[in-house]
Amino acid sequence: MSGPTGARTAPRLTEHGEREQEPVAQPAFHRWVFADGTLWALFFRQGPDYLVRFPQLADFEVASDGVNVNVWPVAGVSPATLQHLYLNQVLPLALSRQGKLVLHASAVDLGAHCVAFVGPSGRGKSTLATSFATTGARFLTDDGLQLEWCGNRLMVLPSHPSVRLWEDSQTALIAPGAAVAPPVDYTPKTRFLADGALAFCDEARVLHSLFFLGSRDVSTVHIERMKGASALLELVRSSFLLDIDEREMLALHFDEISLIANLPIHYHLDYPRRFDELPLVRQAILAHVKEGMD
């Protein structure tokens, strides 16, 4: 276990010139496919290293130790698109090669502690984090949540100071004129940069609760404690892992999430999916955290 202030090797990204995506001799060992069947990414082994291909966008080569990442964009792909792909997809995978635990989760600092919202894309992670960060709390990340032990405390590390939102969440939560990153080629989501109205926490915080976001359409907020085994299986599903076939890394990851699953911090959260109910959702979460601290 290492401390969040200890030495860490941030992956180094080296950008190269435009390059065609040549066929790869070996078959992909893994692929990401959207719910509508669209191919999103292909994963190939290249000796000890990895090639992560986003078709028509870019090829990322990730060193097996996760320290160096090289990228070759396809012709016409913007630098903003490359940065977006790197921060949201490739960086968490590279960190997983360093043995870091990275989850599909957002996190907000509520003062002494922070809470995280775990779930697949579309479940409300960024919307909840933004809802808190525009009403007095501060966000640490909107996805790619990195966890690290500091002694016996589980810490959340801050990541990029921006949140990505769909248009409906932007309209409901972001004031006009907010700072945005340049648009990207593959998603209509807008990346909003942290500022006075969208507060960012740039220090590691102790994790108080992990809320796994449910998909039920409910009329009131439901928070329910999860059993450790269920939490462990959800943590597995929510982890960024570049190579799920590599046994040593898989065993290390299993040990790490087993430790976390044994902590009494896991809850299932269902909430009404309506923007006008968000104040009540925040209230319920704050009350839950306060109850746990009393």
Next chain:
Amino acid sequence: MQLPERMTIPAEVMARQVGEEVVILDLASGNYFGLDPVGARIWRLLTEGKLPTEIRDILLEEYDVSHEQLEQDIGRLINELSAKGLLKLD
């Protein structure tokens, strides 16, 4: 149901206790499998090298259950774990 004489846990299978439950990971397939508290107790006894019949006798002392029912439950779990490659019949 006839219990097998002896079982072993393959080297590529690892398990961790989480609360009263156990989660098993098969490193060969990358698949995970959860055991409820009773299943977890059986798993722990297997890891201690107990034979299926010894496990049955220990659990008969611990739970209010008939010999037949318990044997059936242990046999079913062993079959399920074997089918997933998480146990090997010797």
